[in-house]
Amino acid sequence: MTEYEIACLGKTRFTSRSAGRRRARQIRGEGGPRFHTYRCPFCHGVHLAHQLGHATYLRDTPYGPTLIQEYAT
Structure with a gap:
């Protein structure tokens, strides 16, 4: 995957x-994970990202996808 695909492709812009923060509060109010907003260096829009310690995602490995839990350091 390229840096662009990881950072921007497939994400809501x-x-x-303020629009991003409003959506993040809405998701959290529905029982979803915590998000923060960031300015995308590729599309110059605003995207949502999991707050550190709250992301759960799949990482592709040669042996198939592996569940990863991000922990605050």
């Missing part, structure tokens, strides 16, 4: 940080 918000026009402002």
Whole structure:
């Protein structure tokens, strides 16, 4: 995967940080994970990202996908 695919492709683009924060609060209110907003260096829009310690995702390995839990350091 390229840096662009990881950072931008397939993510919702918000026009402002306030719109992104509003959506993050809505997701959290529905019982979802905590998110924060960041400015994308590729599309210059705003995306949501998991807060450190709250991300659970699959990482592709030669032996198939592996569940990863991010922990705050």
